[in-house]
Amino acid sequence: MSENNIKMNGNGTHKSAGTPKIGFYVCHCGHNIASQVDVEDVQKFAAGLPGVTISRDYKYMCSDPGQELIQKDIKELGLNRIVVASCSPLLHEHTFRKAAEKAGLNPYFFHMVNIRENVSWVHDNRESATKKAKDLTRAAIQRVFFHKPLEKKSVPINPDVLIVGGGIAGITAALTIANAGKHVYLVEREPTIGGHMAMFDKTFPTLDCAACILTPKMSSVKAHPNITLWTYSEVEKVEGFVGNYKVQVKRKPRYVIEELCVGCMECIDACIYKEAKYPDEFNQKLSKRKPIYIPFPQATPQVVLFDPETCIDFKSHRCKKTCIESCDRKAIDLKQVPEYKDINVGTVILSTGFKTYNAELSPQYGYGKYPNVYTSLEIERLVNASGPTSGEIVTRDGIKPKSVGIIHCVGSRDQKAHKWCSKVCCMYSLKLAHLIKEHTDAEVYNFYIDMRTPGKGYEEFYDKLMTEGVHFVRGRVAEVSDWALVPEEENKLTIRVEDTMVGMVRRIPVDMVVLAVGLEPREDAGDMRRLFNISCSNEGWFLERHPKLAPVNTFTDGIFIAGACQGPKDIPDSVAQAGAAAAEVLSLISAGSIELEPNTAFITEDNCSGCKSCIPICPYTAISYNEGTKKAYINEALCKGCGTCVAACPSGSITQNLFDDEEIFSEIDGLLKFAGIELEETEAEHA
């Protein structure tokens, strides 16, 4: 049947679009392709195929002269089909379509053959690689016979922007876009924005106070007329496509009316619990909070919230509710329910950040077993002036440590945990070493594998630490234990390590151990990825469209990523990436509209039997049934061009532009053999 299809429709195509005059171009890509594929052989092979008017090979087809070559041939030889065999269409399809368009040819008369990523880079037998390249070439040449001129669909871009995650990356992007006069919805899961940066005391390498540089930005976000800040909220649903996303945001109940609360915190004082008795998450559970609390003094927005897990009234309904009495603004509403907000945005930036490695998974370091083994994030809070000890570094017994060991690469560069380098740990360990030394004058040991300090002023910071009397021991720590071998080790934690500089095993007793935990993707990164229809790398970081050339883009148009959700990153890098994402968003908004691929499907009414098979298959409800005509219709605006309905239609009456049945059948045949398309016109011309 398919064979018949090709012949039948094939003749039709030739009549409507004129005699195919195909220009074939094969790219050497320097040596990238030419080293594994006999490019000249492919060029000669293509020259002999029916319909091919001109066949050429060129060093770099994507270069300006390469593109001009195509344009010149289109004009001089009257080519009406173009096939380029080079790299992946995901990389340069756009380039060549543009080139064809500039020469006056409809860009969809172009087809690309991937002989780099699919051939030369993955095969090492030149003969079979060349053969494969020829097969792919023949398939493409047979395919373009059936190409049709198509018009791009242009859709307007809604200028409103959604940013998910209010850490430093989200904050920066939000302010940049809002300052450009566009409206931003900033959605943050936690009760306050600020992210991890808000927990830090100082930032490396300049040692400027994190709060001093972050809190003004947090306040500007809150005060900005173009920013709608929704904290304690999560994205529930995402629908639509670039320019027109429909998003539902769930605002979790704080049991406090955000608009009325001024953050006076009198309710916290009035709470029936006189003493705080629940672990404070913001302080890494090193201190206690009440059931009604504010995460930290500069929390933005400055609004208290209830923890229903611990509040007596939620548990037993038998609280005196002194908090409600104390609030003269009547801001407390214990009957609050989740609120769902539906918004329309054109673009989205995901800046959902990271989480730190769970040090209990590396039991040799004793975290969770010995109370004086801390994670670096706990030390950040201890050293912070607004932290649980007001900046005093003391062990859990309340003693100032005389010696501290900082163990690098906990959960990073470890075959048993994560293979990657978390990039920031060396630098923050140096910073913590400096701060611990400054606060306690203790002996500080850094146990490292390699010291990695690339960055402006970073190596200099390391040099500075060396002059401050901090000890550096090169070697991965084998074990932390409280087992004393000699009197000096009594009541201490002993770090056993091979010092690879001196080539011996050392035992170093310390009062406090700091684990420089690595960065890892959030547990729910997978859910987020599905929600926004983007990809993750194997490790779970959000996948960028191109690691070098499109680092903030994703494979889904209109969705961008910034900050450590894409991979371990320090603050300067996160801020820079946020700026890049904001620029991408603004360039889309500024263009006003975006052209979409015309690969949508349509129904040939005469052939439709009205069986309705296609209707439940469409995930976008783009197909409807007309009771009057007894035919199905596809709403082009809703169709996203997956082609699932096309494959399901029993009467073959649905066509997908660019992925037509006849196009694919001819490609299949072309891959496998010479299909022998009847082509009198071309044969006559050759004769």
Add this chain to the structure above:
Amino acid sequence: MPEKNIKSNYEPKIVAFFCNWCTYTAADLAGVSRLKYAPNVRVIRIMCSGRVDPQFILQAFASGADGVLIGGCHPGDCHYAEGNYKMLRRFRLLKRMLKDLGIADERLRLEWISASEGEKVKLVINEMVEQVKALGPLAIPQHLKNINEELKHFPGEEIREEEMAHA
């Protein structure tokens, strides 16, 4: 259909349908990572594995493919929400039919390969090529030719041709 003629230097031809968003991107990643795999697979890019019409698969076999590989996004990860599930349904049905036609199970394979799984592209292709190589050529075009030859000697042939002429 009998499967025979296993030659030692026999190189199977496999047609693959890779979805644009996951498996095709993974194949690109395999390329960028310079992973080496068997050169027997010829990839056709489609937007979604849901576009794979069972007829494409049958056509590939009929045109001389020794195997067909379909690559889509993992369940739940489809760029178009659920095209891969639709593919899975058809795949299951088609598998039964192919079995009845005598086409071995290993000749048609469906794999979920996400954009980051370049390594999996390599493993799947190498494994499938080995399996199909062991099975030997399917050579349906030759079989079809043989059948046509046989039909020529079939007594009712003249009548059939007459019928065809009238149709």
